[in-house]
Amino acid sequence: MRSNPAEFEWAAPATLEEAVKVLAGDPDAWLPIAGGTDLMVQFAAGTLERRRFLNIWNLGELRRIDGFPGELQVGAGSTYTDLRENDIITREFPLLGRTASWTGGIANQNRGTLGGNVANASPAADSLPALMVYGADLILTSTRGDRRVRYEDFHTGYKRMNLAPDELIRTICLPRRFSGYISYARKIGTRKAQAIAKVCIAAVGRLAKDSTQLMLEDVRIAVGSVAPVPLRLRNAEQLLNRRPLDEARVELACKAAAAEIQPISDLRSTAKYRAQIVNNLVREFLDTLAARERER
Amino acid sequence: MKTSAQKREFSLNVNGVPRNIRAYPAERLLDVLRYLGLTGTKEGCGEGECGACSVLVDGRLVVSCLMPVAQAEGAKLLTIEGVTGNQRFRSLQETFAEGGGAQCGICTPGMILAGGHLLERNPAPTIEEIREALSGNLCRCTGYLQIFEAVAEAARRCAGT
Numbered sequence: 135m136r137s138n139p140a141e142f143e144w145a146a147p148a149t150l151e152e153a154v155k156v157l158a159g160d161p162d163a164w165l166p167i168a169g170g171t172d173l174m175v176q177f178a179a180g181t182l183e184r185r186r187f188l189n190i191w192n193l194g195e196l197r198r199i200d201g202f203p204g205e206l207q208v209g210a211g212s213t214y215t216d217l218r219e220n221d222i223i224t225r226e227f228p229l230l231g232r233t234a235s236w237t238g239g240i241a242n243q244n245r246g247t248l249g250g251n252v253a254n255a256s257p258a259a260d261s262l263p264a265l266m267v268y269g270a271d272l273i274l275t276s277t278r279g280d281r282r283v284r285y286e287d288f289h290t291g292y293k294r295m296n297l298a299p300d301e302l303i304r305t306i307c308l309p310r311r312f313s314g315y316i317s318y319a320r321k322i323g324t325r326k327a328q329a330i331a332k333v334c335i336a337a338v339g340r341l342a343k344d345s346t347q348l349m350l351e352d353v354r355i356a357v358g359s360v361a362p363v364p365l366r367l368r369n370a371e372q373l374l375n376r377r378p379l380d381e382a383r384v385e386l387a388c389k390a391a392a393a394e395i396q397p398i399s400d401l402r403s404t405a406k407y408r409a410q411i412v413n414n415l416v417r418e419f420l421d422t423l424a425a426r427e428r429e430r
Numbered sequence: 431m432k433t434s435a436q437k438r439e440f441s442l443n444v445n446g447v448p449r450n451i452r453a454y455p456a457e458r459l460l461d462v463l464r465y466l467g468l469t470g471t472k473e474g475c476g477e478g479e480c481g482a483c484s485v486l487v488d489g490r491l492v493v494s495c496l497m498p499v500a501q502a503e504g505a506k507l508l509t510i511e512g513v514t515g516n517q518r519f520r521s522l523q524e525t526f527a528e529g530g531g532a533q534c535g536i537c538t539p540g541m542i543l544a545g546g547h548l549l550e551r552n553p554a555p556t557i558e559e560i561r562e563a564l565s566g567n568l569c570r571c572t573g574y575l576q577i578f579e580a581v582a583e584a585a586r587r588c589a590g591t
Contacts, residue, residue, distance in 0.1 A: 136476075137456075143435045144455030144500050167498070174496035175477045177456070185435075187456060191501050215490070239566015240544065242478055244490040245497070327565030328479055 135180045142177075143186040150195040150275065154302060156188055158277040161299035164188040168196075168211055169245030171238065172254045190302065196249065199223070205310055207273075210249020210303040214238070214261070217248060227308055229264035229319045229336045236260060236326045249303040252285075255293045255363075256330075258402075260321060262364040263336035263356035268312060273305040280304065289363035315340055315352070316426045318419040322411055323402075332403035334358040335415045339374075341427045347378040348427060355416060360395040360408050369394045370416060384420050391416040440503045444468070445512025455500035459485070462499045463509060470510035470539045474568070481567030484540035485509050491547040493566075510539035519546045521584040531580035533571035540567045545581040554585055 145164070147153040157164050165184040167173050168191050176182045190196060196211030201222045208217070214234035217223050223231050237260045238246060251259050252272065270285040274297060285306070288296050297303070315338040323329040339353035353374045355367040370391040377383050397408035437452045444466065453462050460483045463471045471494055474482030478496045485494045486508040513519035522545050525531065532538040541564060548555055548563035555563065560581045561574075569577060 139454035139456040139458075139498075140435060140437075142454065142456035144498070146455075146500060170496045170498060170501070171478055174458070174498070178476050178495065187498070189498075189500060235562075238478070239481060240547065240563055241481060241484055241491045241493045241566050242496075245492050325565075327562070 137177045137180045137182060141185050144189065145186065146189045147193075150190075150193055150302070150304070153188060153190055153193065154275055154277050154300070157302065158300045160186075166190050166253070166302060168247040168250045169213060169242075171242050171246040172250065172256075196247075196304065201310075203310070206308045208248060208306040208308065210252070210305060211247050212249075214243035214246050214248070215240075217261075218243070222310075226310055226313050227264070227268055229267065229317050229338070230261060230308075232319050233261045233264045233321075233334070233336060236321050239327045242328075248306055252288070252306070253295075253297070253303055255289055255295055257292065257361060257363055258330050258334070258359040259364065260331060260334055260358065263334060263358045264319065265306065265308075266356035266364055266366050267336050267338050267354040268308050269354075271307040272303055273307065274298075274301045275304040276301040282307070286366055292362035312338055316423050318422045320415055320418070322415070330402060331359045333360055333408050333411045333415065335412070335419070337416075337419045339419075339423055341379065341423055344378070347380070348424070350374045350377055350379050350383075350423070355391070355419065357391075357395060357412055357415075359402075360397040360412055362396065365395060367391045367394055367416070374420075379420065379424055384417055387420065388413040388416045440499055442499075442502060443504075443506045445507070445509060451499075453499050456498045458495055459487075459497040459499050459502050459507075460494040463494060463507075468509050468511050472536050472539060474536060479568070480537070481540040481544060481564075482537055484543045484567065486543060486547060489547075489550070491544055508543070510542060513542065513546065516546070518549045518584065518588055521587045522546055522549075522581065525580040525583040525587065526577070529580045529583060530576040531572060533569075537567055537569040537571075541569065541577055545584065548581065549585055549588065553589060555581070557582060 164186045166188045196209045198209045200207045217234040218231050317338045319336045321331045322333045323331045335357045337355040340351040341348045358364045370387045373387045392409045392413040397405040399405045442449050472482040474480035476495050478493045483494045487505045522542050560578045
């Protein structure tokens with residue numbers, strides 16, 4: 135049954151500094167809300183445990199994207215639309231723009247935020263594998279100060295994360311070193327928009343021509359919806375990096391990928407299907423790499 | 431800073447008219463609009479999947495079922511009732527009506543707003559771009575093709591071709 139709005143307190147701090155102060159006052163009671171695209175669904179279903187919203191939607195400090203020479207800093211309150219409209223993201227982090235484009239529909243992209251996607255910690259989230267392959271860092275903030283953590287280590291279990299109750303995600307930092315990479319992303323779901331992924335994948339890599347063959351370099355692959363957390367496919371990557379791209383290698387890597395995920399059967403798909411699809415997607419990524427190289 | 435589960439007054443600008451309404455901060459914008467008598471904004475799924483409750487907030491398409499009214503304070507809201515003064519939206523209304531883009535009508539306000547939101551940014555969209563722009567709006571009657579064609583035709587009319 136839908137929640138009763140009369141039961142929900144609402145704090146509307148004007149600045150980030152004020153927001154973390156409110157949160158620090160009673161960290162386990164407040165529920166930070168940005169675009170509401172996940173929380174308001176739970177509100178509609180009456181499943182929210184907390185009764186105090188801390189509004190961080192549209193806080194200027196969270197909704198900015200700054201390009202520095204070494205890294206791009208994306209404010210956690212940036213919407214999917216902000217990501218899609220940003221030139222640096224389009225040029226240097228295309229996976230982020232592309233995965234944002236199939237998150238929800240346009241209306242949800244105008245409201246849903248990247249920080250919210252991270253904090254909601256759905257293993258099926260479309261944009262999180264992209265953050266993983268780009269080696270993102272997160273800057274977390276609280277009244278105790280800021281700390282910087284590796285995104286890859288952030289999710290510690292299903293909906294569990296390296297985020298203290300009094301902390302907010304402030305910034306997502308992306309190292310600007312992927313411009314020459316070939317990138318690949320795909321969402322497998324009942325449809326692109328709105329539907330939640332059965333499997334999603336984001337990957338980048340480079341091919342270097344040795345004297346006689348194509349060698350794989352810095353291949354980075356991450357998948358969603360096939361484990362309790364978004365998952366980097368380390369075993370498959372290890373089998374590929376600094377190796378020639380040939381059929382035997384592809385076969386090996388696809389098998390490894392399917393073996394290192396922990397898929398479940400749920401209302402969207404089955405574990406068996408998901409494992410097969412991960413195998414197929416890794417193959418499609420490697421085929422894409424080879425095809426792009428031939429085009430050059 | 432206010433912290434409250436009490437009703438309080440919110441200033442909204444709805445279709446160009448300043449309105450002061452009393453509501454709980456977490457109340458859905460959708461409900462507030464309908465209490466104001468603006469029942470063109472429909473509730474379909476109530477969980478951001480179907481687009482029937484779409485409105486424009488400061489020119490951006492949002493689903494009002496997922497927006498607490500407190501987040502709309504001070505914003506300029508446009509609902510289906512407020513679109514008549516705009517050429518793009520008038521064309522969309524015409525082409526939807528003429529081309530069978532509306533049948534039962536539940537999805538139509540959201541479709542029109544999503545279509546207008548697209549044409550504002552992209553006056554000559556391809557069918558692929560129209561499909562994407564309307565991908566968050568579900569229709570169970572038309573099969574979509576008449577809707578996509580209505581948006582394409584509205585674009586042509588606005589361009590005067």
